[in-house]
Amino acid sequence: MSRSVARVRLSSSFTPYTGGQTQIEVDASNVRQLLERLGARYPQLQPQLEHGVAVAIDGVIYQDALLQPIGSGSEVVLIERIAGG
DSSP: OOOOEEEEEEOGGGGGGTTTOOEEEEEOSBHHHHHHHHHHHOGGGHHHHHHOEEEEETTEEESSOTTOBOOTTOEEEEEEOOOOO
């Protein structure tokens, strides 16, 4: 089974929960797995991820992206979801 190591970039609003890390490599085949592994690695980040994040994979923004596949070497950007009103 081949690994799907993605480069994850986090918005600065997440850095208080990751010890200042803004770029992380995560072995994940889809967005759900990526979020689970990030939450396991950074437990303080978990509640932020559960609240909801905007996801872009290789420059394409996805809605309801949990099952969206992530290719090896892909760049995934996570941004805190902004509530509208």
